[in-house]
Structure formats: structure tokens, C-alpha cells
Amino acid sequence: MPEATVARLPLYLRALTTLAERGVATVSSEELAASAGVNSAKLRKDLSYLGSYGTRGVGYEVDFLRHQITREIGLTQDWAVVIVGIGNLGHALANYGGFASRGFRIAALVDADPSRVGEEVTGLKVRHADELEQIVQDLGIAIGVVATPARAAQLVCDRLVAAGVTSILNFAPAIVQVPEGVDLRKVDLSTELQILAYHEQRKNGAALALTAEQAAELAEAVNG
Amino acid sequence: MPEATVARLPLYLRALTTLAERGVATVSSEELAASAGVNSAKLRKDLSYLGSYGTRGVGYEVDFLRHQITREIGLTQDWAVVIVGIGNLGHALANYGGFASRGFRIAALVDADPSRVGEEVTGLKVRHADELEQIVQDLGIAIGVVATPARAAQLVCDRLVAAGVTSILNFAPAIVQVPEGVDLRKVDLSTELQILAYHEQRKNGAALALTAEQAAELAEAVNG
DNA sequence: AGACGCTTGTGAACGTGTGCACAAAGTTGC
């Protein structure tokens, strides 16, 4: 299954959930594609990797397709997650209710700062980083979320991996190396803003260029 | 300039900043690529879109290259940003110091909940959503960050666009439509976790398959 | 039953992105 397809399955799943809540039983690729914000041909090709679950002339059965995608992503089970670094961002993530409803259970919160240890967040006590290995093993945690400062990120990831975590989502703006077999994804908010800034700048440049062109046209019109 | 290159420039910029802080004056594509976590050929090709700023046999001058990338992304100026939705995530973003150091100034905080309006976060008073248009225009804001619940996201984006915002970073798990000329990027944390879960499941599947294979081999060895 | 209309699933063309490999261009040492 192509990586690009995998990245879109959660999108389809969300769209299907919304449709199911609205009581829609059947949906065409065109409609579902619109709900997910993608091209319908792409949607059909993506779904074809799961198998032939559509009915020609009709479309896809919402509940059935939802189940197939859920199974494919591996959300039939709940995944235990540990969050490391309970600062601004860690708190927000811990308080976020959207994870539980999407197959993830925040199983533990960990911080290195003794003054944060013991604090209760959403019914979970923050535990000390020294206990990380024990926690991961006891709770069978496979997924770690890193929300520490950048300088601690590599160390934290090393310790997560050593403890047995094989998937990491990193929020710290740092390049982190992990051994083969461990999946690492990063979310980089500053980068996202900088990409927007790049296009924003070019928009303004284009606007100025257009004005110049309009000026030239105007000049020609006056001269002509 | 290819979009993939644009998405990597912030990465290079960060690596260069780290090198500059360490007092490094010159860097080869190989070293810089390692710092940024990419292939060196890709790095050189990316940089070649900016112009020929390297010296063969030597490498790139750190400060000079940093300036060139800064200019290309459009970070010679500071961009004013408004955050809409000051809940868990909005607070974390508002409190985050990393934006200011990367060319972004959080200029305004907006929420629809009257009980949140007036609250002070990092020296900024939260203002009411009704004032959004006025705020955007008065402060010359071009970039908006949406951290509201999903059901409000489309409405908020529409209002941001109507007020003159032309770049939006959306954290809400919702498909949002914007008119041509407006850039929309989304950060979707649940999706990231789900992608990790997919690979995690396959890792376990692969492990099981391997065990089955080993079992078959074992059986054959016993029979043979 | 058969014709008609609708929708899926997919082959094929196209576009974008990646990485190798090497000539060109610079530096260093003698």
C-alpha cells in the first residue's frame, strides 16, 4: 500500500464517520471524495488497495467501508500512548479528548521536572522520567509522543526506543535519529508557518508585478 | 521552486542557525545535509534553486546562506499572526516562544466564548470573535491560526478570509474550503497517530508472519 | 428480459520528486 494512500485513509475514515452520524447508509466515490477534499479517482484508487468493497452503479456502504478502513489502520484495538514533556503542549495534548475517540488511549504522562511530577492532568498523575522504561513495559506502550524542548528530544527518543517503543511522534524542532524498525514522524508548527510565509511573500510579489503590468498597459493605452 | 524544496528550506534554516550558534563559519553540503537529516544531493539541488551560493572545494558560508534562505522564505520581515480559539491548544500556541524567534509575532488572540474574552495570555488580552475583521485590518494580519472545534472551523476560515487573511494554518480536524489565492495548511495530530498505528500493526503482523515462517522452517527441519 | 443509466475499478499517460554519478570549479601544497 503506497504511503500516500496510508496518509489519506484517516481522512476517509473521518469523512465516513461524519456521514454515518448523519445517517447516510451509502455514498458514491464522488460524494465521499468531496467530503474528504480529494479527487474522486484518487479516492477510488486508494480504496481499491483495500479490496473491491464498492458496488458499481451504487457506491460504498458507509458502515462497512468504515469498518474496513478501521481494520486496515489497526484501530480495532486501542493503542496506549505515553506523552513525554508535560509543558504547554503536553498539557494541551493530555487534555485533548479527540484521541480517545480515534483509537488512542493516553496511558501515561512523563516529565523530568520534579516540580511537575505528581501533578494530576485529566485523571492521570505525571510521573518522573526515570520511571519511563518501567511504565512503557508495564503498560505495553508502543507509541510515544515527545513534547520536550528540542535539546532533550534525542535523549528522550533514545530512551523510548530502549524501553521498547517503536513509533514516535515528535513535536520538538530537532532532527532525531532512530534505529531501523522504529517509525518517527514529526509535527513542526514553525515550519508550517514558514511555508505559508513563503507563499504569502510571493503573493505580494505577484500583486506588485500585476500592478506593474497594469501600469504598463495603462501607459500603452495612453500612448496608443 | 518545487513545493518539496520550499518545505525543506525551514529545515535547512534551523540547521544553519544551530551551526551559527556553535560558531561554525563554513559547512559542506554533506555536513549540512546530515544536520538537516536529508540526502546531500537533494540539499545541493534545493540550494541551487536559490542561486549558486556555494564555493566548490569549500562549501557554504553559514551566515550568508542563512540570510539567503531567510530572504527567500520572506522572514526578513515579521509576520503578524492571529490565533482563533483560545482553548487547550490555543493557549499552548500563544505561550510558545518559538514562533517569535522564527519570524512570527502573535498579534492577537480571539475567542467566541464571552467567559474567555478579557483573559490575559502572554501579555495579550483575548478579544471577542466579533472584532475579528477589525483586528485583522487594523493590525495588517495576513496569517491566521485556527484552533477552534471542528464544527466552527469553516465559519472561522470564511470570516478570516473575508477580513483579508490569505494564509491559514488549521488545527481543527475538518475539511475546510477556501477561495483560490488563499493558502490553507492543516496540522492533523490524530491522523499522524493513525499513520503510526498502521505501521505499528504491520510491524506486529510482520513479526507474526515471521514467526509462522520460522515455525514452518522448524517443522521442515524436523521432518527433513 | 433487455435496454439504459450510473458508478466502480484500473490501465495508461503524465507530472513531480529523488538520488546517482560526474564534469566543472575551486583550494591547497609544493
Next chain:
DNA sequence: GCAACTTTGTGCACACGTTCACAAGCGTCT
């Protein structure tokens, strides 16, 4: 000044992803 060495910039081949376009399949209506 020349040879040896280092590193950039890029042509080229390949891999990956997207989109079009259409035949095949299904349901419906007469």
C-alpha cells in the same frame, strides 16, 4: 604554476504519485 584533492552544481534515469478516461459491472425501469 601545476598537480592533487575537495566539493559544488546538474544531467539523467528511475521511482512514486496523480489524474484522465473508459470498459466492466450492477441496479432499475419498462
